[in-house]
Amino acid sequence: MLTILRLSHRRVRDARLTTHVCLTARALGADEVILSGERDENVLESVSDVAKRWGGKFKIRYEEKSRKIIEKFKGIKIHLTMYGMPVQDKISEIKEKSKGKDVLIIVGGEKVPGEVYQLADYNIAVTGQPHSEVAALAVFLHEFFEGKELTKKFGGAKLTVISQERGKKVI
Amino acid sequence: MLTILRLSHRRVRDARLTTHVCLTARALGADEVILSGERDENVLESVSDVAKRWGGKFKIRYEEKSRKIIEKFKGIKIHLTMYGMPVQDKISEIKEKSKGKDVLIIVGGEKVPGEVYQLADYNIAVTGQPHSEVAALAVFLHEFFEGKELTKKFGGAKLTVISQERGKKVI
Numbered sequence: 001m002l003t004i005l006r007l008s009h010r011r012v013r014d015a016r017l018t019t020h021v022c023l024t025a026r027a028l029g030a031d032e033v034i035l036s037g038e039r040d041e042n043v044l045e046s047v048s049d050v051a052k053r054w055g056g057k058f059k060i061r062y063e064e065k066s067r068k069i070i071e072k073f074k075g076i077k078i079h080l081t082m083y084g085m086p087v088q089d090k091i092s093e094i095k096e097k098s099k100g101k102d103v104l105i106i107v108g109g110e111k112v113p114g115e116v117y118q119l120a121d122y123n124i125a126v127t128g129q130p131h132s133e134v135a136a137l138a139v140f141l142h143e144f145f146e147g148k149e150l151t152k153k154f155g156g157a158k159l160t161v162i163s164q165e166r167g168k169k170v171i
Numbered sequence: 172m173l174t175i176l177r178l179s180h181r182r183v184r185d186a187r188l189t190t191h192v193c194l195t196a197r198a199l200g201a202d203e204v205i206l207s208g209e210r211d212e213n214v215l216e217s218v219s220d221v222a223k224r225w226g227g228k229f230k231i232r233y234e235e236k237s238r239k240i241i242e243k244f245k246g247i248k249i250h251l252t253m254y255g256m257p258v259q260d261k262i263s264e265i266k267e268k269s270k271g272k273d274v275l276i277i278v279g280g281e282k283v284p285g286e287v288y289q290l291a292d293y294n295i296a297v298t299g300q301p302h303s304e305v306a307a308l309a310v311f312l313h314e315f316f317e318g319k320e321l322t323k324k325f326g327g328a329k330l331t332v333i334s335q336e337r338g339k340k341v342i
Contacts, residue, residue, distance in 0.1 A: 016188055020303035027300035028310075050301055083332055083339040088321050117337045126309075127321055128332030129198035130221055132191035135309035139199075142310050150259050150298055161254055161299030166288045168254040 001102045002030045002144075003073075004137070007066050007116070008109030009037035020134045021107055022047040026058040028141040029149035030105070033059075036066035037109060055157025070119045075102030077121045080136045081112065084123030091143045094122060098144075105140065107133045172273045173201045173315075174244075175308070178237050178287070179280030180208035191305045192278055193218040197229040199312040200320035201276070204230075207237035208280060226328025241290045246273030248292045251307045252283065255294030262314045265293060269315075276311065278304045 004025040009018050014037075022033045022043065035043060039062050051058045063069055070077060076098045106116060117123055126136040141149060154160075162169040175196040180189050185208075193204045193214065206214060210233050222229045234240055241248060247269045277287060288294055297307040312320060325331075333340040 013187075016184075017191065020188065020305060023300075023302040024306040027298045027302035028306065054300055081339075083335060083341075085334050085336060086321065088318060114338070117339075123335070123337060125332070125334060127198045127323075128334060129194075129225055129325065131194040131198035132305050132309075134191060134303050134305040135195040135199065138303075138306035138309040139313050142313060147259060150257065152298070154300065161296070163256050163296060163299060164254060164294070165256060166294060167285070168252075168288075170254075 003102070003104050004030050004033045005066060005069055005104055005106045006033060006035050006109070007037060007106065007112060009035055009040060009043070010109070011038045011040045014109060015040065015043060017134065018043050019046060021137060022060055023050060024134055024138050026051060026056065028138060029145045029152055030141065031058065032061070034069060035060065035062045036064065036069070039064070053158045055154030067115065070104070070106065070116065073102070073104045075104060077104045077106065077119065079106040079108070079116055079120035079123045080126065080133065080140060081108060081117070081123050082125050082128050082130060084125040087124050087126050087140060087143055090122060090124055095144065105137065107137055174273070174275050175201050175204045176237060176240055176275055176277045177204060177206050177280070178208060178277065178283060180206055180211060180214070181280070182209045182211045185280060186211065186214060188305065189214050190217060192308060193231055194221060195305055195309050197222060197227065199309060200316045200323055201312065202229065203232070205240060206231065206233045207235065207240070224329045226325030238286065241275070241277065241287065244273070244275045246275060248275045248277065248290065250277040250279070250287055250291035250294045251297065251304065251311055252279060252288070252294050253296050253299050253301060255296040258295050258297050258311060258314055261293060261295055266315065276308065278308055
């Protein structure tokens with residue numbers, strides 16, 4: 001089980017970015033997202049709606065207290081942050097330690113409480129440059145799943161894209 | 172030279188996502204972003220400001236007419252779209268053909284004109300699932316640069332992160 005925890009969501013300002021975090025999590029192989037910060041029915045519904053139409057078993061839910069989730073989580077806890085250790089130096093160790101265990105990936109919002117750095121087993125950076133939690137999550141999952149996530153099947157889909165050189169085809 | 176073209180930007184709705192596209196482009200090895208759609212001084216300034224403080228030679232500029240840019244571009248043109256061919260099947264060919272040439276990566280907004288699919292040399296999908304142009308760009312650049320982008324140096328930086336197991340350190 002691979003869970004993403006999205007910290008400190010703000011309804012107005014973060015709606016689209018959080019949606020992108022959630023859909024990226026789903027598309028690139030995560031099993032669920034836990035949303036914390038402000039409760040946002042729109043994000044919960046729109047992500048659930050995509051998951052229903054496009055298949056697979058991905059779930060999203062809201063939990064008010066992110067600290068409790070991190071503390072109680074049994075498994076390997078990885079916090080994505082530009083201040084952490086380079087993903088390319090740590091990914092082998094993380095994959096090794098994660099074998100047979102649940103994994104929690106913590107994705108920050110605008111300001112991450114200092115305690116998150118302490119509670120995580122790994123603080124991991126996808127470059128030390130400022131960019132995007134969506135991009136960091138994507139590269140991390142791509143490394144973690146070794147590219148196999150790109151061919152993941154989503155069972156029970158109502159919509160499926162047929163890959164084409166040009167144009168759009170959805171069945 | 173690797174250029175990202177961000178299509179159809181909308182000032183209010185897309186400001187943060189477009190900023191994430193631009194910063195991801197910079198952090199993961201692109202040389203410049205061309206913004207099209209609505210002109211947005213805030214995005215142009217905030218991205219230039221990051222580039223100035225964090226170093227490197229990354230540029231951002233605005234061009235009204237995206238079609239002209241794509242038509243006139245001399246080099247390999249890649250359009251990222253969930254309807255395209257799987258990145259894992261095409262990346263070797265793209266890298267081979269891009270040797271010694273400029274590369275344009277076209278990143279769509281909400282609705283991409285049909286002509287973009289025709290003007291591109293490659294329509295490339297990072298999964299056929301709906302997710303995020305930021306994530307698609309990140310995975311594409313990571314594949315294109317083979318992970319070497321993660322250790323790119325940004326010369327003349329006023330700010331640099333020192334990687335740490337815990338906490339934050341910036342010099």
